[in-house]
Amino acid sequence: MWRDAALMAGKDLRIEARSRVATNQVAPFAVIVLVLFGFALEPDRNFLQTAAPGLFWVAVLFCSVLAVQRSFAVEAADAAGDGLRMSGLDPAGIFLGKAAAVALELAALEALLAVGIVVFYSTSLTGVALLLATAAVATIGLAACGTLYGVLAAGLRVRETLLPLLILPVVAPVLIGATRAWEVALGQSLDDGWKWVTLLAVFAVVYVTLGVLAFGTLLEEA
Amino acid sequence: MAPAVRLRSAVALLGGFPVLAGADLEVQPGEVVLLQGANGAGKTSLLRTCAGLLAVVSGSAEVLGCDLTADRRAVRRRVGLLGHSTALYDDLTVEDNVRFAVRAAGAPTATVEPALVRLGLAGRLRSVAAGRLSAGQRRRTALAVLVARQPELWLLDEPHAGLDAEHRDLLDDLIRGAVAGGAAVVLASHERDRASALADRTLVMAGGQVVPDRRAPRSGRPEATSAPPEDASARLAGNFPSLDASEHLEAAHVA
Amino acid sequence: MTRTERSPTRTGTGNRTTRVLGVSALVASGAVVYFGLVSTPPDEVQGDLVRLIYIHPAVSTMAFVAFGITALASLLYLFPRTRSWRWDRLAGASGEVGVVFCALSLATGSIWGRPAWGVWWTWDARLTLTALLCALFVGYLALRRTGGGAESRAIRSAVAGVLFAAVVPIDHFATEWWRTLHQGDTLESLHPKIHGAQLWTMLLSFIAFALIYAWLMFHRTRLEQLESRLENEGLAYALAARRAEGGPDVDPSASSVSTAASPADAPAPAAAAAPASASATAPAGASASAPAGRQS
Numbered sequence: 001m002w003r004d005a006a007l008m009a010g011k012d013l014r015i016e017a018r019s020r021v022a023t024n025q026v027a028p029f030a031v032i033v034l035v036l037f038g039f040a041l042e043p044d045r046n047f048l049q050t051a052a053p054g055l056f057w058v059a060v061l062f063c064s065v066l067a068v069q070r071s072f073a074v075e076a077a078d079a080a081g082d083g084l085r086m087s088g089l090d091p092a093g094i095f096l097g098k099a100a101a102v103a104l105e106l107a108a109l110e111a112l113l114a115v116g117i118v119v120f121y122s123t124s125l126t127g128v129a130l131l132l133a134t135a136a137v138a139t140i141g142l143a144a145c146g147t148l149y150g151v152l153a154a155g156l157r158v159r160e161t162l163l164p165l166l167i168l169p170v171v172a173p174v175l176i177g178a179t180r181a182w183e184v185a186l187g188q189s190l191d192d193g194w195k196w197v198t199l200l201a202v203f204a205v206v207y208v209t210l211g212v213l214a215f216g217t218l219l220e221e222a
Numbered sequence: 223m224a225p226a227v228r229l230r231s232a233v234a235l236l237g238g239f240p241v242l243a244g245a246d247l248e249v250q251p252g253e254v255v256l257l258q259g260a261n262g263a264g265k266t267s268l269l270r271t272c273a274g275l276l277a278v279v280s281g282s283a284e285v286l287g288c289d290l291t292a293d294r295r296a297v298r299r300r301v302g303l304l305g306h307s308t309a310l311y312d313d314l315t316v317e318d319n320v321r322f323a324v325r326a327a328g329a330p331t332a333t334v335e336p337a338l339v340r341l342g343l344a345g346r347l348r349s350v351a352a353g354r355l356s357a358g359q360r361r362r363t364a365l366a367v368l369v370a371r372q373p374e375l376w377l378l379d380e381p382h383a384g385l386d387a388e389h390r391d392l393l394d395d396l397i398r399g400a401v402a403g404g405a406a407v408v409l410a411s412h413e414r415d416r417a418s419a420l421a422d423r424t425l426v427m428a429g430g431q432v433v434p435d436r437r438a439p440r441s442g443r444p445e446a447t448s449a450p451p452e453d454a455s456a457r458l459a460g461n462f463p464s465l466d467a468s469e470h471l472e473a474a475h476v477a
Numbered sequence: 478m479t480r481t482e483r484s485p486t487r488t489g490t491g492n493r494t495t496r497v498l499g500v501s502a503l504v505a506s507g508a509v510v511y512f513g514l515v516s517t518p519p520d521e522v523q524g525d526l527v528r529l530i531y532i533h534p535a536v537s538t539m540a541f542v543a544f545g546i547t548a549l550a551s552l553l554y555l556f557p558r559t560r561s562w563r564w565d566r567l568a569g570a571s572g573e574v575g576v577v578f579c580a581l582s583l584a585t586g587s588i589w590g591r592p593a594w595g596v597w598w599t600w601d602a603r604l605t606l607t608a609l610l611c612a613l614f615v616g617y618l619a620l621r622r623t624g625g626g627a628e629s630r631a632i633r634s635a636v637a638g639v640l641f642a643a644v645v646p647i648d649h650f651a652t653e654w655w656r657t658l659h660q661g662d663t664l665e666s667l668h669p670k671i672h673g674a675q676l677w678t679m680l681l682s683f684i685a686f687a688l689i690y691a692w693l694m695f696h697r698t699r700l701e702q703l704e705s706r707l708e709n710e711g712l713a714y715a716l717a718a719r720r721a722e723g724g725p726d727v728d729p730s731a732s733s734v735s736t737a738a739s740p741a742d743a744p745a746p747a748a749a750a751a752p753a754s755a756s757a758t759a760p761a762g763a764s765a766s767a768p769a770g771r772q773s
Contacts, residue, residue, distance in 0.1 A: 004326070011311070011322050018351065019313040074311060083309025085275060087326035088299030148640070152633055156623045165619055166637070169612035170644050173651035180655065195654065203647050210643060214636050217555075220294070221629040237626050238712060243719040263722075277628075429722030 001093045008089065008097025013104065015074050022105045026066045030109050033059040034116045048121040053182035056117050057175050060142070063109050064171070065164050067102050068146035072154045084219065091216030095147060099211065103143035110135055127185030130193045134181040137197055138174050141204035145171055148211040151218045174203060224287055226251050226375050226406035227272055231281035234271045241267035243430035244281060249406045251374070254397060256421035257410040257432075264430040265410035266305070269377040272408065273303040286374055299327050302373035304381055308364040312353030316343050316363050319352050323367040337370035341392070357384040369396060376400055378409040382416060394420055490699040498692040505685035512678040529589045531678055535686040537582040537607060543575030543690065544610060544642070547617070551638030554631065562705060563698075565631040568638050570697035572617050574690060579611040602656035609648050613641045627708060 016022055037055045041047060048055075075084055084094065117123045125131060149166045153159040177196040184193030227249040234242040242264050249255050257265045270276045272285050274294035283290040288297040310319045320343075321334050338344040341362045347355070352363060361384050368376065376397070382390050397407055397420055411417035418424055426433040491499075513531035550568035553559045586604055587597050598604070621634045 007322070007325055011314070014318065015311055015313045018315075074313065082275060082303075082305065082307075083323075086273060086298050086301070086303055086309065087323065088328060089326045091295075152620070152637060158623055162616075162619060162623065166616045169609055169616060170641070172609055172612075173644065173647045176651040176655050191654075199647065199650055199654075203644075206643055206647070210640060214640075216295075217632060218636055221626075221632050233716070235626065235712070238708060238715075240712065240716045240719045243716050430719045 001090045001096070004089045004093025005096035005100065008094050009100040009104075010097075012071060012074070012098060012101035016101070016105065019074075021070055022067060022109070026063055026070070026105075027109060027112055029066065030059050030063050030113055031116055033062060034113065034120055038120055045122055049123055050188060052117045052121040052123045053186060053188070054175075054179045055121070056113055056182065057138075057178045059113055060106065060110055060138075060178075061168065061171060061175055064102070064106055064142045064146050065167055067105050067109075067143075068150040068167070069160065069163060071098055071102055071147065072150045072159070076154065091219050092212040094219070095151075095211045095215035096208075098150075099140075099143045099147040099208070102147055103139050106139045106143060107135070110139065123186065126187055127193070130181060130185035130197070133197050134178050134185070134193070134200065137200040137204050138178040141174050141200055141207055142171055144204060144207035144211050145174075148207060148214065148218075151215060154218075155221070174200060177203070225249060225284075226253075226286055227408065228284045229268075229271070229278075229281065230283075232271060232278045232283050233280040234267055234276040234278055236267065236276065241276070241430055242271060242278075245271075245427075245430065245432050246434070247272075247408075247425070247432055249375075249408055251404050251406050252401055253423070254401055254407045254409070254421045256417050256424045257408065257427055258412075258414065258424060259410075259427035263427040265427050266379050267430070268427065268432075269303065269305075269379050269408060269410060272375065273301050273377055274298050275303075300373055301375045301377060302368040302371055303377045303379075304361075304364055304368060305379045308360045310352040310360060310363055313351060315349045315351055316355070316359075316366075317348045319363060320366050320370055324370045327371045329371050333370040333372065337366045340369055340396070341366040342389075358386060358389065361385060362389060365393065365396065372400075372403070372405075374405050376405055376407040376409075378407065378411075380411055381409055382411060382413050390416065490696045490703070492695075492699075495692060495695045495699075498688060498695065502685060502688035502692050505681060505688055509678065509682045509685045512674065512681065517674045517678050526589065526592055527675075529585055530675070531682045533582065533585040533589060534679065535682040536578050536585060537603075538683065539686045539690050540575050540578035540582050540607070540610070542687075543571045543578055544614060544645075546571040547575060547614070547638050548642030551635040551642075554635040555639065562631070565635065566698045566701040566705070567694075568635065569621055569701060570694050572614055572621070572638070573697060574693045576611065576614050576618060577693075578686075578690070579607060579614065582607055583611060600656060602652040605652045605656065606648055609652070610645065613644070617641060627705065 034055065037051075037059075038048060041051060114125065118125060146167055149163060149170065153163045153166060156162060177200045180189065180191055181193045181196035181200070183189040184191050184196075225248050227247055229245055229247040231244040231246060232242050233240055233244055245264065245268055247255075247268065257268065259265055267276060271278060271283065271290070274285065274288075274290055274297045277294065278291050285297050286300050290297065311322070314322065317334070317338065320338065321331060324331055324334055335344070338348060343359075343362060343366055347359060352360065355363065361381075365381075378397075381393055381397075385393060394416070397409070401407055409417060409421070509531055513528050517528070519525045519527060547568045550564040550571065554561070554564035554568065583604070586607070590599050590604075591597050617634065617637050620637050621630065623630065623633075
């Protein structure tokens with residue numbers, strides 16, 4: 001399973017390195033979303049600063065949908081979906097590998113977005129340990145959940161439109177939790193930030209486990 | 223030795239439509255079987271069923287000793303399927319594609335290089351992205367994967383399509399080589415002369431079934447090859463309304 | 478269910494059970510309307526607004542029950558030993574009815590909130606959770622409608638049903654911690670002190686909506702059952718037609734084994750092939766004569 005996961009993740013990252021879709025399309029999209037929030041909201045320093053954690057995570061959510069779409073688009077081109085099934089790879093390994101590749105891409109995008117909120121919203125990044133811990137568990141949860149729903153919708157004619165409808169309500173607790181934890185880290189709230197990290201970790205564990213269990217069944221139907 | 227493929231009255235559905243309507247097939251290791259039949263007769267579906275991609279909902283199916291009605295996944299590592307589409311990643315190079323497929327199947331990567339050489343992909347084409355290849359070059363890359371993986375059962379769907387004369391001869395050599403190594407080959411082809419020169423047996427498919435007792439003689443006597451598929455489909459119109467109620471009932475059991 | 482399946486001529490979705498349920502639901506609803514609007518007194522603080530407790534709590538509870546049943550039925554469908562189309566139908570029907578109840582719950586909550594707080598929507602923990610759940614199951618219904626093979630659709634939807642259920646506890650904590658941090662449970666504070674006739678009427682409303690749920694479920698599952706029977710009959714017909722495509726040469730019963738596949742015949746074509754191209758067929762002929770010795 002782990003060997004297959006490493007093989008799959010390596011393949012997906014190699015495809016990204018060659019095609020540069022995340023770098024050339026998703027990353028600029030993420031920055032544009034941040035700028036658009038600035039247009040839509042009062043370009044008042046304080047307000048944007050207060051809203052920064054929420055806006056950051058909304059942008060990450062949108063990017064995660066795009067990253068998952070891309071992850072399965074490369075498999076669907078020219079019937080590589082059949083290839084995935086015929087490859088003989090362990091389905092749990094495929095799931096972990098694809099989720100890991102999506103998580104790494106998201107982590108890179110988050111780094112970029114963090115620079116974005118510093119530049120555009122004048123946020124000063126404090127409480128780095130809590131920021132990083134939150135980002136790590138939230139990213140794993142988003143990647144696992146997205147990959148699982150990605151294969152659920154794979155092979156359907158309507159998958160581009162169906163996927164956001166399926167993913168976004170499910171990851172709502174990640175948005176709530178990650179935003180609250182970042183508010184604590186940035187000194188905007190006196191809540192217990194690590195409580196939220198725990199909730200995000202539970203979300204991640206639940207979806208990684210369900211993914212390992214259910215991915216094979218769903219891949220057969222894709 | 224157990225047969226490589228043994229299907230008995232296999233029924234397979236695709237979106238609720240019975241693409242296989244009770245097909246029988248038995249293929250021995252070291253045998254080349256040619257499937258012929260009109261478009262939509264079920265040739266591709268038969269190959270996909272043998273690869274464990276289509277579920278057998280009725281009847282029995284055993285491939286390389288694996289019962290496909292119980293587990294369709296186990297057999298796939300040992301089967302090579304070359305379909306209409308080539309299952310390559312457009313953004314990866316030819317070599318990366320072959321290497322990934324071979325490692326995924328758990329085969330030793332030492333076979334990659336000879337396979338690339340054999341298919342004439344070891345030169346400039348090695349580092350070209352699969353998305354920039356011509357149809358024939360894609361097919362050769364897919365064949366290189368098969369050669370490197372050395373599956374025990376080769377399922378080839380129109381393998382000659384899109385290949386130039388030189389590579390058609392190469393393909394025939396590859397098939398003969400695989401069979402000499404003990405693999406079984408099932409191929410669907412409209413190229414009757416070329417394919418039947420390869421095949422030990424020719425079977426005709428029609429209506430999702432393998433037409434029984436229609437073994438075609440060798441290419442030496444082309445006039446005696448099995449009935450052209452056009453004839454079979456032409457008879458459809460006359461036969462269809464004559465179905466009686468008992469057939470409906472019999473079919474309903476399957477459903 | 479099994480009894481109705483045996484009589485192929487029946488095509489309606491009603492039977493004695495549904496008629497009894499329907500009449501009971503009608504009577505119970507009528508009683509709730511009478512007690513709720515006429516018999517019980519208005520609240521001291523909220524006035525006539527309090528009469529929404531005869532709808533809103535019952536409807537929200539039924540929405541949660543319906544989604545719970547969807548999740549449970551999905552799980553039963555996925556579990557190999559209990560896999561049955563019945564669970565798939567039940568999950569789908571309950572999801573649909575649940576979304577209707579969920580929408581009603583959100584609407585009545587909103588209607589209650591407008592005069593009580595002066596806003597249509599408040600980010601109350603329970604309202605937020607209900608809205609999230611509604612969004613999840615709208616997605617579930619969209620997935621059910623995507624077509625494809627019946628079994629493929631059933632497996633996808635069952636997995637989705639279980640996945641949604643798995644996220645609900647997390648949603649619960651997220652909304653709970655999020656909102657109670659700021660303002661406390663507002664709906665709780667809205668709940669008036671109820672007593673006597675009000676309590677009985679509220680209980681009656683739960684019974685009425687449970688009956689309506691059951692009545693809708695019977696009709697909806699029956700409709701799904703008829704739809705799948707239509708598909709199955711279409712399949713039987715398609716199978717017969719598919720075999721007929723092969724013409725008279727193909728054995729329509731497909732019960733006999735093709736002679737080409739019988740072991741005795743297997744060496745024959747290989748032997749016949751020998752003269753054509755010796756290099757190719759020599760190994761083939763050698764191994765094709767092997768089947769006599771096959772065991773397993």
